[in-house]
């Protein structure tokens with residue numbers, strides 16, 4: 001393979017690399033714990049009494065969701081800390097900021113996990129822990145914001161699209177996190193329509209903010225692997241960034257179709273949601289050249305993960321567009337189709353892109369180590385993606401079954417009995433996803449773990 005200038009600076013080392021590696025290790029620990037709790041929650045579908053007195057489904061579910069979302073944020077943050085000095089060509093502005101952030105995040109997470117085990121809730125969807133702990137999350141993000149803007153100091157007119165994407169993700173995370181806690185004020189809390197509209201708006205846009213961070217990372221890794229700086233500076237690249245930004249700001253409305261809010265909000269968000277058809281069109285248009293590139297670079301582990309993410313983008317986009325049509329959303333809302341959409345995107349797209357970033361960093365740092373684990377890594381990628389296909393399909397199928405049962409006015413218990421085969425498929429394939437991803441987690445943790453310094457020679 002030809003070496004392009006864009007590939008060269010990757011091998012430089014910076015004084016904060018060890019801290020970035022610790023950050024990535026923390027993110028993998030979140031994933032490890034999150035997968036175990038997700039598997040427990042899935043088995044509790046089949047065996048509701050399983051560990052009920054130790055950790056019930058009502059505890060396992062929100063803790064699973066908190067941990068896997070923390071995996072997404074933390075892996076994106078760890079990657080950013082590693083890439084920032086390389087993109088800027090200089091050391092981080094505030095080096096100790098990484099350690100400050102890591103400690104703040106670790107303390108907040110420990111408090112959150114303890115409160116879940118202790119049965120203390122009080123928060124809302126995705127952040128169901130006591131609301132005061134949300135402050136810990138907000139504070140822990142500040143060092144990265146400071147480091148991002150003061151290390152890069154980019155010229156925005158010429159900055160590649162991933163810098164825009166990262167910057168937008170960081171700023172919008174802070175905005176949407178603040179919005180997601182507006183419910184603590186009476187003005188929102190006292191009016192159910194206002195409360196639910198703002199809450200869904202905040203959470204919908206927060207998903208958009210982490211997508212910006214993750215997609216920016218994916219674009220950067222892609223540029224480094226291909227050595228082609230063109231796509232991230234092209235007009236098409238910026239067009240799709242702005243399309244993503246518009247969706248981040250407005251397409252949350254499809255979460256609120258069932259709320260009696262102003263009709264114009266729903267119309268705007270419906271029209272914006274449909275602009276995603278353009279992204280779908282682009283993927284189909286580029287399919288052939290994507291396949292050609294895939295054949296060329298498939299040996300590259302990070303590239304392989306990016307190809308799988310691409311397939312999941314396609315499948316989830318089709319599902320997202322369908323459930324954004326109000327006439328269909330009326331039926332799909334509250335069924336397992338929504339869960340398929342949430343997990344299909346967070347596992348298939350976000351997790352695959354972030355794993356690509358982790359293995360890209362590992363290959364840069366320790367190519368020999370990655371090569372020695374190649375077979376296991378390939379097995380992990382294949383198992384997790386094949387199992388995800390079954391998992392995703394079983395969730396969509398049980399959603400369709402629920403819709404057909406409610407149209408036929410069948411009883412709840414009859415619908416549940418009919419759903420059991422799909423729940424079994426969901427649970428067993430979920431356990432297989434866990435097995436596949438754990439292979440990747442263990443190898444990555446093993447390779448990230450710092451080697452001890454060699455002993456000084458004996459006199």
Ligand code: HEM
Pocket residue numbers: 035038039040041042061064065068069338339340342343346347351427429430431433434
């Ligand atoms: C990277 C891996 C994963 C991510 C990012 C992830 C993400 C999520 C998200 C976002 C939700 C909330 C869905 C919603 O509110 O609609 C969820 C729920 C759930 N997940 Fe996962 N998940 C992962 C892996 C797994 C695995 C492997 C299993 C099973 C073995 C699992 C089992 C569950 C269960 C049982 C729920 C609750 C579903 C319900 O409310 O009925 N997850 N997950």
